[in-house]
Amino acid sequence: MAREKDGGKRAAIMAAAKKLFATEGFHGASMSDLARATSLPVGSLYTYFESKEALVRAIIEEGWGEFFSNLADTLTAVRRPEVKLAIIVYRILPGLFEDVELITILLSEGARYAGLEEKLEALTALIADLVLELARERGMAMAFPQSQAKAALALYFLGSLDTVRLSKMAGLEIPTEDILDFVRLSIENTFRIDLDPSLAAALPSK
Amino acid sequence: MAREKDGGKRAAIMAAAKKLFATEGFHGASMSDLARATSLPVGSLYTYFESKEALVRAIIEEGWGEFFSNLADTLTAVRRPEVKLAIIVYRILPGLFEDVELITILLSEGARYAGLEEKLEALTALIADLVLELARERGMAMAFPQSQAKAALALYFLGSLDTVRLSKMAGLEIPTEDILDFVRLSIENTFRIDLDPSLAAALPSK
Amino acid sequence: MAREKDGGKRAAIMAAAKKLFATEGFHGASMSDLARATSLPVGSLYTYFESKEALVRAIIEEGWGEFFSNLADTLTAVRRPEVKLAIIVYRILPGLFEDVELITILLSEGARYAGLEEKLEALTALIADLVLELARERGMAMAFPQSQAKAALALYFLGSLDTVRLSKMAGLEIPTEDILDFVRLSIENTFRIDLDPSLAAALPSK
Amino acid sequence: MAREKDGGKRAAIMAAAKKLFATEGFHGASMSDLARATSLPVGSLYTYFESKEALVRAIIEEGWGEFFSNLADTLTAVRRPEVKLAIIVYRILPGLFEDVELITILLSEGARYAGLEEKLEALTALIADLVLELARERGMAMAFPQSQAKAALALYFLGSLDTVRLSKMAGLEIPTEDILDFVRLSIENTFRIDLDPSLAAALPSK
DNA sequence: AATGAATGAGGATTCATTCAT
DNA sequence: GATGAATGAATCCTCATTCAT
Helix, strand or coil: CCCCCCHHHHHHHHHHHHHHHHHHCCCCCCHHHHHHHHCCCHHHHHHHCCCHHHHHHHHHHHHHHHHHHHHHHHHHHCCCHHHHHHHHHHHHHHHHHHCHHHHHHHCCHHHHHCCHHHHHHHHHHHHHHHHHHHHHHCCCCCCCCHHHHHHHHHHHHHHHHHHHHHHHHHCCCCCHHHHHHHHHHHHHHHHCCCCCHHHHHHCCCC | CCCCCCHHHHHHHHHHHHHHHHHHCCCCCCHHHHHHHHCCCHHHHHHHCCCHHHHHHHHHHHHHHHHHHHHHHHHHHCCCHHHHHHHHHHHHHHHHHHCHHHHHHHCCHHHHHCCHHHHHHHHHHHHHHHHHHHHHHCCCCCCCCHHHHHHHHHHHHHHHHHHHHHHHHHCCCCCHHHHHHHHHHHHHHHHCCCCCHHHHHHCCCC | CCCCCCHHHHHHHHHHHHHHHHHHCCCCCCHHHHHHHHCCCHHHHHHHCCCHHHHHHHHHHHHHHHHHHHHHHHHHHCCCHHHHHHHHHHHHHHHHHHCHHHHHHHCCHHHHHCCHHHHHHHHHHHHHHHHHHHHHHCCCCCCCCHHHHHHHHHHHHHHHHHHHHHHHHHCCCCCHHHHHHHHHHHHHHHHCCCCCHHHHHHCCCC | CCCCCCHHHHHHHHHHHHHHHHHHCCCCCCHHHHHHHHCCCHHHHHHHCCCHHHHHHHHHHHHHHHHHHHHHHHHHHCCCHHHHHHHHHHHHHHHHHHCHHHHHHHCCHHHHHCCHHHHHHHHHHHHHHHHHHHHHHCCCCCCCCHHHHHHHHHHHHHHHHHHHHHHHHHCCCCCHHHHHHHHHHHHHHHHCCCCCHHHHHHCCCC
């Protein structure tokens, strides 16, 4: 039997590539740089990833996948919409915001190869349901028409990602906590809801 | 006397570069591509711009400069803060949003060479004053602490830019109009103000 | 295991580069010229040498190193100073003078990258000791003050190299033998010594 | 009538080029660099010199010409050979050695275009006569056969130039004075002559 | 599977010279 | 004559990928 492809090595490559792509840019980091960073021969990179593109794609897919499945899990596992929101806002978003490297790559030229827009569509769809739920429960007329809700979501999501990115990568002085606070406050105002942190703590994290 | 450096040629190079950088990415567009696109010999590109970096820098500087001076002009030329806001929201932002190429470059790796964060700081400072003015006039307690205002502004600004970019460049289906509507509505809600389009129309555009 | 870096290829590149740099000049010979001369793709040149500069440096280092270690070996392996001189003058110098390509490069712009002056200092130091030894043994008052000895050595060394170079590369009609004869005679006169060729033949060459 | 070619401008170009070629190398200094250094438009350089090559050639020709005509003048104007030698050694050589820039260019790749070897032949011929004269007058059997005299002269001449160059341009620590002293001493020893400085002072300099 | 040398098209940039003005 | 923009071949070097070992 031939040796198995080594999962640890694959992970190591992805980790190093994530850092490199984030700091140097997709084009700024060469496969040789990556080989050096991982102390692996160039050839090996190609036994784990078909191409440089495939590598970014994998990084984005994994990062996004984790974020997205956390989100989906929460939405299905939890019943009360305000708890869903609280978990998103106190656990899932902060987790994503921690990962500046992923964010940077997500917003970079490398994302060209990863279909960011479809991911956003899926996200939008998921949240749209949550919003509907909330509106129904609270007997609210939706503050925005559906189309604006989509714009609102994209704007908030991309806006926070980009703000986090610029803060951490380019020295813009805005603490991630301020961004999160603003997002929470906006949600609370929009849905006239109270997002108590304890709501999020109630459920065990995945 | 020899031929004068041709302003039209310089502009043509910038225009072509803007399009190329936006569609192919800063690294994806080579100077040879640009030469072909402008029907100019490579060498000529370098009589007008010291380097590829200098070229993006010029594009960003020019685009941002126009946007920013429009903004600054409005803020000094107009007295009533709600009119300032209306002009920003009905004239200046739409103008900026029209220029997807600029937006794309602004958010790309090319911006690495253009100090985007300083530009954002300047923008933030300008708007912060406007917000204070508004709050004072309306006798409102500020809805957010100062720090969150900064986060809020960055988030809204970057978020709309990025949403516009993805809509127009990557097929995310969100009309620019929805984005603008959402921004207006948010402002109206935040400041309990009414941003009638006619307020903006009142003043002659620059 | 992948192919090993091929020492023969490295040597072939150096040999071809040596010839090219000597005949065309460091700037006159392009890396493409070298690729053509070696029937190797340009890229391969760079798997063996980091840059064009590194390539000249290697050539100079190797050539000088061989010359210098021959010299140093002789000085330590042999006891009698007149035998040392004889070996230098009948074996080591002629060997160096044979290598016009090396000499040409040594005296060219390429040497800018190779610290010729430090090499000369080292050479001077080595010979200075020999001269002292000789003077002491022969009970001679040194003909020159120390400082002039340094000037004398540099002048003789650089002068012979340059004369050899111009003879062989530019058609100046001075046989290498004449240059060597003159150097020998000068030494014999200076130290009132007799440099019989047989003294040099006595020792086995390295 | 058209404006005359401006001699001052031509001289200024040559002076600046001399400095640039010496410090940056012939290839290292571009015509644009030269234009900047002279505050002259590139085009003007070409109204005074047909090409970059022609420019080095002119620099070498002028520098060498001055040196050589000084030498020739002395040899014809003065009768006693020891005075000739004294003038050469106390006035002409020091003058040449002062001009490191010229020396550097003379020994550089730029000299490729200037026929250095013919110049050396001419110099050799001139000095050979002087040597013969001396030998005859002093009733000496020539210390060297004619061929070695040629080698000796080339070696001394090129050697001192190269030593001066490396001292002043590359930090080799040998004062020009030491070089000159050594040359004088060598001549005095060779021809059993006394080169009193006052011999040189006797004649008015050109 | 592992390795890392090999490849050569393509990258940004320079530069001597020309020539329209 | 003076000017300096125009030119495009040529410069050094990089890099994703392949493939012999």
